[in-house]
Each structure stands twice: as structure tokens, then as C-alpha cells.
Amino acid sequence: xxxxxxxxxxxxGDGHGEAHDQxxxxxxxxxxxxxxxxxxxxxxxxxYASYLDPIGMAGGPGPQDLFDFKSVAIQTAFLLVGxxxxxxxxxxxxxxxxxxxxxxxxxxxxxxxxxxxxxxVKDFITQAGKGGTPQVSGWLSSYWTLVGLHGVHVLSxxxxxxxxIAQIATRGLDGVVKVRLSMLGVFxxxxxxxxxxxxxxxxxxxxx
Amino acid sequence: MSQQTSxxxxxxxxxxxxxxxxxxxxxxxxxxxAGAASVLVLGALFGIVLLTWMxxxxxxxxxxxxxxxxxxIGIMYIALALVMLARGIIEGFVMRAHQATAxxxxxxxxxxLVAPDHFAQLFSTHGTIxxxxxxxxxxxxxxxFVLPQQLGARDMAFPVLNQVSLGLTAVGAALVMISLLxxxxxxxxxxxxxxxxxxxxxxGEGVDYWLWAILISGMGSTLTxxxxxxxxxxxRAPGMHFMRMPLFCWTSLxxxxxxxxxxxxxxxxxxxxxxxxxxxxxxxxxxxGGNMMNYANIFWxxxxxxxxxxxxxxxxxxxxxxxxYSGKRLYGYTSLVIASMSIAVISFTVWLxxxxxxxxxxxxxxxxxxATMIIGIPTGVKIYDWMATMWRGRIRVTAPIxxxxxxxxxxxxxxxxxxxxxxxxxxxxxxxxxxxVAHFHNVIIPGVLYGMLAGIHYWFPKAFGFRLSExxxxxxxxxxxxxxxxxxxxxxxxxxxxxxxxxxxxxNPDFMxxxxxxxxxxxxxxxxxxxxxWTFWTSYRNRDALAVPGGDPWNGSTLEWSTPAPVPxxxxxxxxxxxARDDWxxxxxxxxxxxxxxxxxxxEMPANTAHGLLIAGASFGLGFxxxxxxxxxxxxxxxxxxxxxxxxxxxxxxxRIVKAAEVELADRRFRQQVASFAPATRADEETERxxxxxxxxxxxx
Numbered sequence: 001x002x003x004x005x006x007x008x009x010x011x012x013g014d015g016h017g018e019a020h021d022q023x024x025x026x027x028x029x030x031x032x033x034x035x036x037x038x039x040x041x042x043x044x045x046x047x048y049a050s051y052l053d054p055i056g057m058a059g060g061p062g063p064q065d066l067f068d069f070k071s072v073a074i075q076t077a078f079l080l081v082g083x084x085x086x087x088x089x090x091x092x093x094x095x096x097x098x099x100x101x102x103x104x105x106x107x108x109x110x111x112x113x114x115x116x117x118x119x120x121v122k123d124f125i126t127q128a129g130k131g132g133t134p135q136v137s138g139w140l141s142s143y144w145t146l147v148g149l150h151g152v153h154v155l156s157x158x159x160x161x162x163x164x165i166a167q168i169a170t171r172g173l174d175g176v177v178k179v180r181l182s183m184l185g186v187f188x189x190x191x192x193x194x195x196x197x198x199x200x201x202x203x204x205x206x207x208x
Numbered sequence: 209m210s211q212q213t214s215x216x217x218x219x220x221x222x223x224x225x226x227x228x229x230x231x232x233x234x235x236x237x238x239x240x241x242a243g244a245a246s247v248l249v250l251g252a253l254f255g256i257v258l259l260t261w262m263x264x265x266x267x268x269x270x271x272x273x274x275x276x277x278x279x280x281i282g283i284m285y286i287a288l289a290l291v292m293l294a295r296g297i298i299e300g301f302v303m304r305a306h307q308a309t310a311x312x313x314x315x316x317x318x319x320x321l322v323a324p325d326h327f328a329q330l331f332s333t334h335g336t337i338x339x340x341x342x343x344x345x346x347x348x349x350x351x352x353f354v355l356p357q358q359l360g361a362r363d364m365a366f367p368v369l370n371q372v373s374l375g376l377t378a379v380g381a382a383l384v385m386i387s388l389l390x391x392x393x394x395x396x397x398x399x400x401x402x403x404x405x406x407x408x409x410x411x412g413e414g415v416d417y418w419l420w421a422i423l424i425s426g427m428g429s430t431l432t433x434x435x436x437x438x439x440x441x442x443x444r445a446p447g448m449h450f451m452r453m454p455l456f457c458w459t460s461l462x463x464x465x466x467x468x469x470x471x472x473x474x475x476x477x478x479x480x481x482x483x484x485x486x487x488x489x490x491x492x493x494x495x496x497g498g499n500m501m502n503y504a505n506i507f508w509x510x511x512x513x514x515x516x517x518x519x520x521x522x523x524x525x526x527x528x529x530x531x532x533y534s535g536k537r538l539y540g541y542t543s544l545v546i547a548s549m550s551i552a553v554i555s556f557t558v559w560l561x562x563x564x565x566x567x568x569x570x571x572x573x574x575x576x577x578x579a580t581m582i583i584g585i586p587t588g589v590k591i592y593d594w595m596a597t598m599w600r601g602r603i604r605v606t607a608p609i610x611x612x613x614x615x616x617x618x619x620x621x622x623x624x625x626x627x628x629x630x631x632x633x634x635x636x637x638x639x640x641x642x643x644x645v646a647h648f649h650n651v652i653i654p655g656v657l658y659g660m661l662a663g664i665h666y667w668f669p670k671a672f673g674f675r676l677s678e679x680x681x682x683x684x685x686x687x688x689x690x691x692x693x694x695x696x697x698x699x700x701x702x703x704x705x706x707x708x709x710x711x712x713x714x715x716n717p718d719f720m721x722x723x724x725x726x727x728x729x730x731x732x733x734x735x736x737x738x739x740x741x742w743t744f745w746t747s748y749r750n751r752d753a754l755a756v757p758g759g760d761p762w763n764g765s766t767l768e769w770s771t772p773a774p775v776p777x778x779x780x781x782x783x784x785x786x787x788a789r790d791d792w793x794x795x796x797x798x799x800x801x802x803x804x805x806x807x808x809x810x811x812e813m814p815a816n817t818a819h820g821l822l823i824a825g826a827s828f829g830l831g832f833x834x835x836x837x838x839x840x841x842x843x844x845x846x847x848x849x850x851x852x853x854x855x856x857x858x859x860x861x862x863x864r865i866v867k868a869a870e871v872e873l874a875d876r877r878f879r880q881q882v883a884s885f886a887p888a889t890r891a892d893e894e895t896e897r898x899x900x901x902x903x904x905x906x907x908x909x
Contacts, residue, residue: 024442025365025438025442025443026366028438028441028442029365029366029434029435029438032434032437032438032468033430033431033434035468035469036430036433036434036468036469036471036472037472039468039469039472039473040472040475040476043472043473043476043506043509044476047476047480047491047502047506050499050502051497051499055497055499056497056499057497058490058495058496058497060496060497134483134487134489134490135487135488135489135490136490136496137490137496137497138490138491138493138496138497138498138499139497140490141480141483141484141489141490141491141498142491144489145480145483145489159850163854163857166854166858167857167858170858171858171860174860176860180857
């Protein structure tokens with residue numbers, strides 16, 4: 001039997017039988033859902049760009065006053081390494097390396113995500129301290145909404161990871177759990193994709 | 209709103225109902241308001257008493273509310289839409305009655321049945337209800353019912369998610385309904401443009417009712433779009449290639465794709481407005497760098513695809529009925545597919561024509577004006593295709609054909625007035641007048657409403673096992689056609705005479721004759737609504753005479769007509785192997801279409817679950833608590849949603865197995881029944897001789 005790719009990304013493979021086939025529909029559906037989510041981010045990016053001018057900033061603090069580029073670089077590192085770590089979750093599932101390994105890699109992903117969130121929230125607090133709250137200007141509203149929404153996504157991803165660990169512990173790595181881990185993988189990498197956009201457009205463009 | 213927000217009840221207190229207004233000041237406006245609230249309360253009480261008296265709570269819960277069957281979910285969507293349609297039409301009538309009495313003078317400018325603020329609530333709820341809670345549930349319901357059957361699938365790709373979508377839509381509708389009794393609705397129209405709907409100019413719960421109804425039901429629609437798309441891409445029967453799908457499936461695919469890409473824009477614009485209102489953000493405020501034009505832009509990025517989301521399923525219905533009731537193959541299948549997809553794509557490139565007067569350059573305006581005119585081309589292709597389908601066909605003038613003919617005549621006029629409005633220099637003259645109101649009613653009523661009612665009439669026997677009365681169906685159709693003409697044609701004239709839309713009063717006596725004609729049209733619309741209700745009732749009473757257990761009352765050619773009526777839960781005893789476009793028609797041509805399958809197997813069906821109900825309950829708690837600032841309830845409800853999902857995920861959920869023996873028994877009984885009926889000829893279609901088994905020698909589709 002040849003290795004078939006039923007949906008974009010790392011497939012479970014024929015060895016997983018029904019779970020592999022079920023993943024075709026379910027993971028495809030999740031891709032579709034993320035495309036919808038991508039539109040949400042796309043509109044928020046466009047809005048951010050439209051408020052990124054002196055009128056939108058309305059005399060409030062601007063990017064030069066608020067952004068800490070070093071912290072952003074650290075956040076990027078946390079998130080992207082977290083993405084690589086999820087690759088190991090997928091491989092551990094695909095090659096049947098056991099529940100323990102899957103859970104360990106998942107926990108590492110959650111820890112890296114939490115590290116990202118720690119620095120992001122720290123930045124938000126610093127910015128608010130400098131008078132950069134979202135109530136100050138249209139630009140700050142759009143900045144907090146866009147970056148905050150991404151942060152909420154990361155938080156949801158971490159909660160999802162814990163939900164998956166609970167499922168692995170109680171019901172084991174059955175077909176349904178494997179399919180859900182594939183979906184979580186797509187979601188987790190999706191967060192990296194959005195972050196690359198945020199890193200470039202939100203932080204690099206105004207500071208350049 | 210006079211006191212501090214209570215930590216327990218939020219802004220709720222005893223003074224929020226319209227009865228308080230009535231006690232304070234008795235006039236026609238407060239009487240109408242209190243009357244509407246009373247209808248809501250009495251209607252709810254009547255429903256509860258009826259369900260208790262008939263002991264229907266158990267069956268309602270077991271067979272419907274917890275069902276994950278797409279067919280039942282579809283029927284529930286349509287039932288919800290019809291209830292909301294009744295409110296929407298009555299509101300429309302009240303508005304026409306108001307404007308017929310609203311001639312003011314310079315001395316006393318305000319006049320008419322209802323107060324200006326009340327009138328503004330009326331047009332806001334009317335628009336919101338008709339778009340989001342009538343048109344959307346009608347089309348989503350019809351697609352849910354028909355799509356899996358036409359594709360040869362047992363269910364949607366994600367049956368439980370489907371249930372959740374229905375729950376979220378119902379929550380949105382419930383929030384709008386409850387605003388009749390508790391508090392007020394917003395006054396910003398169905399689009400709720402800021403800055404008027406920002407906190408500075410619209411404090412209070414009105415706009416928040418709209419926001420939460422839209423945010424919650426919009427989430428449901430997004431998930432529905434995803435469900436439809438995955439179903440079409442992944443759950444077709446073997447051999448059902450894309451170019452073998454019935455046209456209704458194609459338009460459903462267009463709708464699915466458009467829902468996926470358009471709904472997020474509405475979510476974003478509503479969420480931004482909510483942030484402005486709840487957290488003092490500055491997206492759309494007048495001060496601090498806010499820009500309300502962003503709202504118009506984002507809203508219509510959703511709003512324009514939305515109108516094609518509404519119309520395309522109707523186009524799908526018209527493709528099916530023009531072919532079936534003419535006894536002819538659909539003319540120009542490929543061109544209809546291309547036209548549908550073209551409309552779906554181009555509809556994303558025209559949104560700016562909703563605000564030509566916003567102040568962008570002439571170059572930008574004309575680009576969008578041309579794109580708008582181009583979209584008329586694929587639409588025209590379709591109209592010609594349907595007419596060519598009917599050309600020299602054996603047409604039976606059933607109720608759906610009356611709707612189709614009304615659609616031909618009226619929709620073309622509506623489309624033409626759209627082409628006129630697509631010209632920016634003309635748009636500057638007539639925008640924001642009742643000319644525009646006439647235009648969009650002229651496309652939405654003959655397009656969406658006629659299409660959906662025709663579809664309901666066409667597929668009703670498949671759902672319930674008996675046909676609807678053709679005589680009353682035709683009467684309803686004629687009343688809707690007449691009601692439309694009398695209500696909205698005068699609005700074209702009034703718009704050209706300078707009558708602004710959404711205006712509670714006017715001082716030009718020349719408007720009056722047209723206002724009276726429009727009010728008469730409103731009466732006809734009420735009659736049409738009553739006639740629609742009577743159609744269902746009288747058909748139900750005569751259900752034995754109208755029964756069509758053979759399942760194919762119109763001599764159809766698509767897969768859904770191969771099954772009994774009412775269609776069993778599992779739809780097909782065995783998943784069919786499709787060998788041609790219009791596979792059922794192909795089987796008829798080959799002779800003996802009702803051949804039993806070689807063997808029967810166990811069938812897996814999604815188990816019933818209360819998941820959708822629980823999510824809907826939590827979402828309603830969230831929406832209602834946010835509207836009234838009951839923060840503790842909002843937080844609890846919000847946390848409940850992921851908790852419900854996570855807890856369900858912990859359990860291993862087994863599908864329900866329908867035993868092969870049960871399927872075989874039911875299927876053999878059906879086939880014996882078919883063999884025992886005398887085939888009905890075309891001339892017998894409306895008589896008692898039509899038992900759902902047509903004369904195959906007459907099949908020409």
C-alpha cells in the first residue's frame with residue numbers, strides 16, 4: 001500500500017487505518033475553518049495599516065515610544081521553537097512512539113507557548129504603563145486587538161493541549177484523539193504563520 | 209438606565225418593559241409596543257401550554273432538539289424562519305401603516321401611528337430579522353434538508369456541529385425576539401453604522417441586542433458554511449463527480465464558500481463596535497483617531513457577498529423546479545455552473561457600491577460600478593437558461609411555477625434598477641431614498657422569498673409525506689406577487705420624488721397617494737402571510753388525500769426522489785453508485801428504477817445528543833448577560849462553552865447502529881407499496897391519484 005496524502009500537512013499515514021481516513025474529512029474541515037479565521041486576521045491587519053498614521057494615533061504614543069524590539073524577538077523565538085516542537089508531537093503520533101513521548105512533547109509545546117505569552121503580557125503591561133492603552137487612540141485599539149487576538153489564540157492552543165493530555169490519559173491514543181492531535185498541529189502552526197505577519201507588519205514596518 | 213448597574217441584575221429592572229411606557233403615556237405608539245410584547249408573551253405561553261397539554265415535550269426533545277439528523281435540523285431552521293417571517297411581515301405592515309398616516313405639517317412635524325424612535329426600532333428589527341433570521345435560516349434549512357439527499361450522503365460531514373450552528377442561530381433570533389419585551393432594540397438600521405451606534409449617541413441596550421444577536425448567529429453561519437463545504441467536497445456518493453451534481457448542490461457550494469469568506473468580516477466589524485461600546489476603544493468614534501468609514505468598508509465586505517449568499521440557493525431551487533415542472537432536462541447545465549461560480553467570485557469585488565458617496569475618488573467609484581454591472585451578466589445567463597429550460601416543455605402551473613414566473617417578471621426589474629444604481633453619478637441622486645428600498649426589496653422578495661417558498665413547496669412531501677395544497681399554494685404565490693407590486697413599486701416613485709428612506713415623517717402631500725397604494729400592498733402581504741399559514745393547515749388536514757408514500761410526486765430526476773416520503777432517517781438503504789448526471793432520471797430511462805439493493809447492511813447514524821442545546825443555552829446566557837451588563841452571568845456562560853466542549857471530548861461517543869434487518873423491513877415495505885400503486889400521469893399530478901409513483905413513460909427530463 002502506498003503512502004497517500006489525504007490533506008495538506010503531515011498525514012497520519014495508512015498504518016493508522018480508520019483514523020487516517022477520518023482525518024481526511026475532519027482535518028480538511030479544520031483547514032477550512034482556519035481559512036475563515038485567517039480572513040479575520042487579514043481584516044485586522046488591514047485595519048491596523050489604516051490606523052497607522054498620525055490621524056489614527058491621535059497624538060497618543062506611537063510605535064517608537066512603545067515597542068521593545070528585543071522582547072518581540074524573544075517572543076518570536078519561543079513561538080517558532082514551539083512550532084518545531086509540535087513537529088515532534090506529530091512524528092511521535094505517526095510512528096507510534098507511545099503516550100508518554102506524545103504527552104512530553106505536548107507539554108514542551110505548552111511551556112514554550114506560555115513563555116511566549118509571559119513576554120507578550122509583560123510588554124502589554126509596560127506599554128499600558130507608558131500610557132499606551134487601547135482607549136487612547138484608534139491605532140492603539142487596532143494594535144491591542146490584533147496582537148491580543150493572536151495572544152488569545154495561543155492561550156486557547158495551550159488550553160487545547162491540556163485538554164488533549166487529559167484525553168490521552170483517560171482514553172488513550174485512539175483514532176479520534178489522533179485526528180484531534182492532527183488538528184491541533186495545524187492550529188499550532190497556524191499561530192506561527194499569523195505571528196510572522198504580526199512580526200513583519202505590526203512591529204517591523206513602523207520601526208523601519 | 210437611571211440607576212447604578214446592580215451587581216446581580218445588571219441594568220435590568222422592572223421599568224424596561226413596554227408596559228411601563230404604556231402606563232406612562234397611552235398613545236398609538238405605546239399601544240403598538242405593548243401589543244407586540246403581549247403577542248410574544250401570549251405566543252410563548254400558548255406554546256408551553258400546547259406542548260404540555262399534548263404531552264409533546266418528550267417527543268420534541270428526543271426526536272427534534274437532540275437530533276443530529278441534517279434533515280430534521282433543516283426543518284427546524286425553516287420553522288424558526290417562518291416564525292420570524294411572521295414578525296417581519298407584520299413589522300413591515302406597521303411601517304407602511306405608519307407612513308400612510310405620517311404626513312406632518314411645518315407646524316406639527318411628527319405624526320402617524322408610532323413615535324419616531326419606535327419607527328426606527330421597527331425598521332432596524334425588520335431588516336435584521338428578514339436578513340439574518342428569515343432569509344439565512346430559510347436557505348440554510350433548505351440546504352440542510354436537500355443537500356445530503358441530492359449528493360447521496362447520509363448526513364452532513366459534521367452532524368453535531370450542525371446542531372450547534374442551529375442552536376447559535378436560534379439564540380440570535382431569541383435575543384431579537386426578547387427585545388420586544390425586555391428593553392429596546394437599536395435604532396441604527398440593520399447595518400448599525402457608527403458613530404451613531406457608538407456609546408456617545410446610542411447608550412443603552414438597543415445596539416447591544418443587535419451586536420450579540422449578530423455575533424452569536426454569525427458564528428453559527430460560519431460553522432454552517434464550513435460544514436456544507438466539507439460535505440460537498442468529501443461526502444458525495446461514489447460516482448457523483450462535480451459535474452454530475454444537481455445545480456442546487458452547486459449553488460450550495462457557492463454559498464458555503466461565500467459564508468466561509470464573508471462571515472468573518474461581519475464578525476470583525478461587530479466585534480470592533482462591541483469593543484468601542486464596552487471597552488471604550490476608538491475604532492469608529494469621532495474622536496481619538498477613530499474612523500467610522502472602516503466600519504462601512506468591513507461591514508459591506510460581508511454585506512455584499514451576503515446578498516448573493518441569499519440569492520444563490522434560490523437560483524438553485526429555480527434550476528430544479530424549472531426542469532422538473534417542465535418535464536425537460538435543465539438547459540445549459542455547464543453555463544449555469546459557470547454563472548453561479550462567477551457570481552460567487554465577483555460578489556467579493558463590488559462592496560464599495562454601498563457607499564459611493566463616502567468620498568473616495570471617481571476612479572475608485574467607477575471601478576466598483578463597472579464590477580457591479582458585470583455581475584448582471586452571469587445573472588442574465590441564468591434567467592435565459594431557465595426560460596430555455598421551460599421553452600416547449602410540458603409545463604404544469606403549480607405553485608412553484610407561479611413563484612418562478614413572478615420571479616422572472618419582477619426580478620429582472622429589480623436587477624435593472626440595480627444596474628441603474630451601479631452608476632455612481634446616478635447613485636448620488638437617489639441613494640438613501642426609498643428608490644433604494646424599492647430596489648433591494650425588488651431583488652430580495654422575488655428572488656429569495658419566492659425561491660425559498662417554491663423550494664419548500666417542492667420538497668415538502670419529501671419531508672412530511674404529503675403534498676401541500678396546490679390551490680392554496682398558488683393563491684399564496686399570487687398574493688405575494690401582488691403584495692410585492694403594490695407595496696414596493698410606489699416606493700420607486702416616492703424615491704424619485706425625494707422621499708428619504710427610514711424617515712418617520714414627511715411634509716409633502718404629493719407623497720400621499722403613493723403611500724396609500726403601498727399601505728394597500730402591505731395589507732396584501734398580510735393576506736399572503738395568512739394564506740401561507742392556511743396552506744400548511746389545510747394541507748395537514750387533508751394529509752391522507754395528499755399523501756405521496758411513493759416518494760416521487762413530481763416525476764423528478766435527482767437522487768432525493770428515489771426514496772420514500774417521508775424520507776427515513778437513513779435516507780438511502782444503501783449509498784447509491786452514481787453513473788450519470790440526474791442519476792434517478794437515468795434509472796427511469798433504463799427501466800425499473802425501484803430495484804431493491806442486493807443486500808442490506810447495518811447503518812451508522814450519529815447518536816442523539818444535547819450538545820447543541822447546551823452550547824445554545826450557554827450562548828444565550830452570554831448574549832443576554834452582556835446586553836444587560838450582568839457580568840457574573842456573562843463570565844460563567846462564557847466559561848461554560850469551552851467546558852462543555854472539553855467534557856464531551858473526554859468521552860468516547862459511539863454512533864447509533866440501525867440494524868440491517870430494520871432497514872430491510874422498511875425498504876421492502878416501501879418497494880411493495882410502490883409496486884401496488886397505479887402510476888400517476890402528469891395530468892393527475894394534483895389529484896388524489898398522485899401517490900408519489902409517476903408514470904415513467906412520461907419522463908422526459
